Amino acid sequence: MRKLALRSLALPALLSGFLCLAQTPTAPRSAAVTPAFRPNDPLNAVAYEHFYNLEYPRAVENFQQIVQRHSDDPFAVNHLLTAVLMRELYRMGAMNSGEYANDSFVGNVHRPADPKAKEQIQNLVERAEELEDARLKTNPKDIDALYARGVTRANLSLYTALVERAWFSALRNAVGARRDHERVLELDPHYTDAKLVVGTHLYVLGSLPWSVKVAVAMVGLSGSKDKGIQYLRDVANSNGESSVDAKIVLALFLRREHSYQESLQIIRGLAAAYPRNLLFALEEGNLLRAEGHNTDAAAVYRKVFDAGKQGRYPSLHYELAALSLGDLLRSQKDYGGAATAYLDVQTVKDADPEYKQRAALSAGQMYDGLSNRTFAIKEYQSVIAVDPKSPQADVARKCLENPCPDH
Numbered sequence: 001m002r003k004l005a006l007r008s009l010a011l012p013a014l015l016s017g018f019l020c021l022a023q024t025p026t027a028p029r030s031a032a033v034t035p036a037f038r039p040n041d042p043l044n045a046v047a048y049e050h051f052y053n054l055e056y057p058r059a060v061e062n063f064q065q066i067v068q069r070h071s072d073d074p075f076a077v078n079h080l081l082t083a084v085l086m087r088e089l090y091r092m093g094a095m096n097s098g099e100y101a102n103d104s105f106v107g108n109v110h111r112p113a114d115p116k117a118k119e120q121i122q123n124l125v126e127r128a129e130e131l132e133d134a135r136l137k138t139n140p141k142d143i144d145a146l147y148a149r150g151v152t153r154a155n156l157s158l159y160t161a162l163v164e165r166a167w168f169s170a171l172r173n174a175v176g177a178r179r180d181h182e183r184v185l186e187l188d189p190h191y192t193d194a195k196l197v198v199g200t201h202l203y204v205l206g207s208l209p210w211s212v213k214v215a216v217a218m219v220g221l222s223g224s225k226d227k228g229i230q231y232l233r234d235v236a237n238s239n240g241e242s243s244v245d246a247k248i249v250l251a252l253f254l255r256r257e258h259s260y261q262e263s264l265q266i267i268r269g270l271a272a273a274y275p276r277n278l279l280f281a282l283e284e285g286n287l288l289r290a291e292g293h294n295t296d297a298a299a300v301y302r303k304v305f306d307a308g309k310q311g312r313y314p315s316l317h318y319e320l321a322a323l324s325l326g327d328l329l330r331s332q333k334d335y336g337g338a339a340t341a342y343l344d345v346q347t348v349k350d351a352d353p354e355y356k357q358r359a360a361l362s363a364g365q366m367y368d369g370l371s372n373r374t375f376a377i378k379e380y381q382s383v384i385a386v387d388p389k390s391p392q393a394d395v396a397r398k399c400l401e402n403p404c405p406d407h
Helices: 002-008 010-015 043-052 056-069 074-092 115-138 143-162 167-187 192-206 210-218 225-236 243-256 260-273 278-290 294-309 319-331 335-345 353-369 373-386 391-401
Strands: none
Touching (some): 115 143, 143 167, 143 192, 225 243, 243 260, 278 319, 294 319, 319 353, 373 391
């Protein structure tokens, strides 16, 4: 069962659209296709513009104003909850899509969460649930309240998975979110937004090994990758509140299915719609690399890094583009080019300390591969200087004792 819980955590990790989302990629953005956010407040469009461009502080500020004007609306509270949660996940370094393309993310340890952010998230979850439960107590068939509760549970599942690392609790909330939205679809089959949670769950469970599927079926759950993807396409092609979120989940699932061209089409549309979103821009390079187009991927990483130097991504860690380029060149045994890319990370003001360590360690290994021990030692020493207690520092100490050429 633990393996089931861990694998199923791909669900909550995807539900909140951790890369942020945008319009249908085949059409330019326009007021005519703006999603119908609830409550009906004009500030929602502004808030989500900031949110989808990873400008979380401004998005949170806008959503707080909306909550003040609509204090009894669970949709308003859920929007603020999502923005606060995604802001914290980005700060923690938990939004690299490469980790979610497989199951490796369950073992990754990111920076610890801010206690104040955790408290705020927990308070918002409680506030949303109080509003939802009060409405459902009056009317158990209140479709909007059921849908809102499912969204709250999905957010709580994401929080317990990636912040608290509480896998079984996350799984329970993920299943609860699915149950709520399945009930919504029973009451109103045209409530397309509800297909996001259900479709994601269907795909994830449909991706499990046969033996695990049997165990899941015994507790009343089923899965189907094809049906899940179709549900996501339905939401993505709608003009509902979840249409933007469905696109990023769909792009990620298509990546897992090696449908790189369709995923690329979606990601390029997102990047064009939200040009200040660093993660969308990087994902194009990641997808090109996954498809084997290494030269094109390298060009994308260089373009993103140059744009970052020119101020395109303020307050975002665009040095990740140089790190990604270094990893790509390293895989091609271009140790000199990889070392240069890794060193570019150190030129970025206020670069993420973890990225700096990873880049310096990798640069040292590249220099060892080039038999340049003097430069290698310098890089290993810089790794330790950033954080002597980190796992990267432990590796660097070993490389100081004996050369660590890339293999």
